[in-house]
Amino acid sequence: MSRQKQGGEETMMSSLNETIEREEREELEKEGGGSGSHSSLKSLLWHGGSAYDAWFSCASNQVAQVLLTLPYSFSQLGMLSGIILQIFYGILGSWTAYLISILYIEYRTRKEKENVSFKNHVIQWFEVLDGLLGPYWKAVGLAFNCTFLLFGSVIQLIACASNIYYINDHLDKRTWTYIFGACCATTVFIPSFHNYRIWSFLGLAMTTYTAWYLTIAALLHGQVENVSHTGPNKLVLYFTGATNILYTFGGHAVTVEIMHAMWKPQKFKYIYLFATIYVFTLTLPSAIAVYWAFGDQLLDHSNAFSLLPRSGWRDAGVILMLIHQFITFGFACTPLYFVWEKVIGMHDTKSICLRALARLPVVIPIWFLAIIFPFFGPINSAVGALLVSFTVYIIPASAHMLTYKSASARQNAAEKLPVFIPNWTVMFVVNAFVVVWVFVVGFGFGGWASMTNFIKQVDTFGLFAKCYQCPPKISASNHTATLHH
Numbered sequence: 001m002s003r004q005k006q007g008g009e010e011t012m013m014s015s016l017n018e019t020i021e022r023e024e025r026e027e028l029e030k031e032g033g034g035s036g037s038h039s040s041l042k043s044l045l046w047h048g049g050s051a052y053d054a055w056f057s058c059a060s061n062q063v064a065q066v067l068l069t070l071p072y073s074f075s076q077l078g079m080l081s082g083i084i085l086q087i088f089y090g091i092l093g094s095w096t097a098y099l100i101s102i103l104y105i106e107y108r109t110r111k112e113k114e115n116v117s118f119k120n121h122v123i124q125w126f127e128v129l130d131g132l133l134g135p136y137w138k139a140v141g142l143a144f145n146c147t148f149l150l151f152g153s154v155i156q157l158i159a160c161a162s163n164i165y166y167i168n169d170h171l172d173k174r175t176w177t178y179i180f181g182a183c184c185a186t187t188v189f190i191p192s193f194h195n196y197r198i199w200s201f202l203g204l205a206m207t208t209y210t211a212w213y214l215t216i217a218a219l220l221h222g223q224v225e226n227v228s229h230t231g232p233n234k235l236v237l238y239f240t241g242a243t244n245i246l247y248t249f250g251g252h253a254v255t256v257e258i259m260h261a262m263w264k265p266q267k268f269k270y271i272y273l274f275a276t277i278y279v280f281t282l283t284l285p286s287a288i289a290v291y292w293a294f295g296d297q298l299l300d301h302s303n304a305f306s307l308l309p310r311s312g313w314r315d316a317g318v319i320l321m322l323i324h325q326f327i328t329f330g331f332a333c334t335p336l337y338f339v340w341e342k343v344i345g346m347h348d349t350k351s352i353c354l355r356a357l358a359r360l361p362v363v364i365p366i367w368f369l370a371i372i373f374p375f376f377g378p379i380n381s382a383v384g385a386l387l388v389s390f391t392v393y394i395i396p397a398s399a400h401m402l403t404y405k406s407a408s409a410r411q412n413a414a415e416k417l418p419v420f421i422p423n424w425t426v427m428f429v430v431n432a433f434v435v436v437w438v439f440v441v442g443f444g445f446g447g448w449a450s451m452t453n454f455i456k457q458v459d460t461f462g463l464f465a466k467c468y469q470c471p472p473k474i475s476a477s478n479h480t481a482t483l484h485h
Contacts, residue, residue: 048197
């Protein structure tokens with residue numbers, strides 16, 4: 001009986017692979033109508049769908065602007081808590097990414113049995129929830145995912161303005177936000193995650209440089225005079241820092257879209273874990289080194305660049321992070337573009353220009369919100385507690401439990417249990433732990449701390465702040481400098 005079941009699973013997987021590969025082949029043939037060399041170059045740079053492409057996309061998407069705020073989180077948490085929580089949430093994030101991949105395969109396998117074609121359609125997380133659990137779950141998934149991605153895109157614009165100010169302060173941060181909003185709007189021309197191959201590779205190379213620049217520069221700088229490492233000393237700050245780390249490993253809002261862009265989506269299962277392991281080599285050394293060097297000074301500087309002395313190396317890091325944040329803006333916005341296209345009936349349009357025109361209304365509210373709320377670190381924590389908690393951890397774990405609650409669903413599951421989970425009882429216990437832990441610690445305590453900190457920032461600096469956390473100009477009067485201090 002078990003052999004029959006295993007044979008059935010292999011048949012389903014091979015059938016799914018054949019369908020996907022046939023659709024991909026037809027798409028490539030349509031795109032590569034020119035000469036052979038032109039077609040192969042275009043495929044190399046533009047059309048990715050391998051497991052390596054997915055790994056680059058996941059790793060590149062995880063370590064965007066959060067890389068610069070992790071030292072700030074360490075100053076709130078203390079060194080030991082910062083290290084432990086990074087590893088813990090990295091593992092937790094990899095687990096829920098695994099659950100999402102299983103649910104995607106389950107959904108797609110069921111639809112393939114019904115002869116549903118996804119040739120000109122990108123499957124999204126809310127559609128997986130709809131197909132497996134019904135319209136209520138679709139509405140919940142759509143609401144949380146879209147809101148999370150909306151604010152994720154806002155954070156990218158804020159980060160761009162914050163970073164460029166460190167190498168060119170002739171314009172205030174709000175003006176830079178206007179400029180980068182216009183630049184990031186060009187992401188409407190990138191059709192799907194298939195087309196991020198070269199960008200994902202470059203993005204990860206850029207964050208790798210920046211992470212090791214932060215590490216080496218902090219070590220060479222040495223500890224500041226009378227450095228102190230008092231964290232954690234306030235409960236509010238502790239949980240604010242913890243939720244920023246929760247957000248760090250919460251790139252799952254684009255997991256389904258990345259999987260759908262793969263030629264063999266079932267290979268995705270452990271890709272997010274491998275991406276997270278690489279991300280640890282960037283986030284841990286840089287956060288540890290910068291916190292060691294500057295200590296409690298970071299409590300007033302949510303962007304690590306602000307404390308390092310200006311140099312060609314730092315300017316290179318700033319520029320590379322700017323380019324990477326442009327890429328990550330595209331990562332966050334592309335699923336929103338897909339949703340909007342489906343709403344207005346433009347999703348299956350083949351013209352890139354028409355689709356780009358249809359996508360423009362998505363960028364405008366993002367641009368506007370970045371100008372209203374120019375708070376860099378606090379927004380990360382608020383988004384982590386209120387949105388990532390549900391989008392990345394609670395909803396996937398709950399959806400997995402409900403999808404396989406019946407004996408027949410478990411028996412006919414498209415994917416077997418992982419080798420380290422002996423039975424379904426253990427699987428349910430692990431998922432229940434994820435739901436309870438993240439709801440109480442992430443959403444409960446984290447939500448309280450992050451909103452308290454966020455409201456404090458709004459009261460102190462006001463909405464539409466022209467230049468949030470900008471140091472006083474040298475030409476400013478002593479009176480103004482004193483007030484700022």
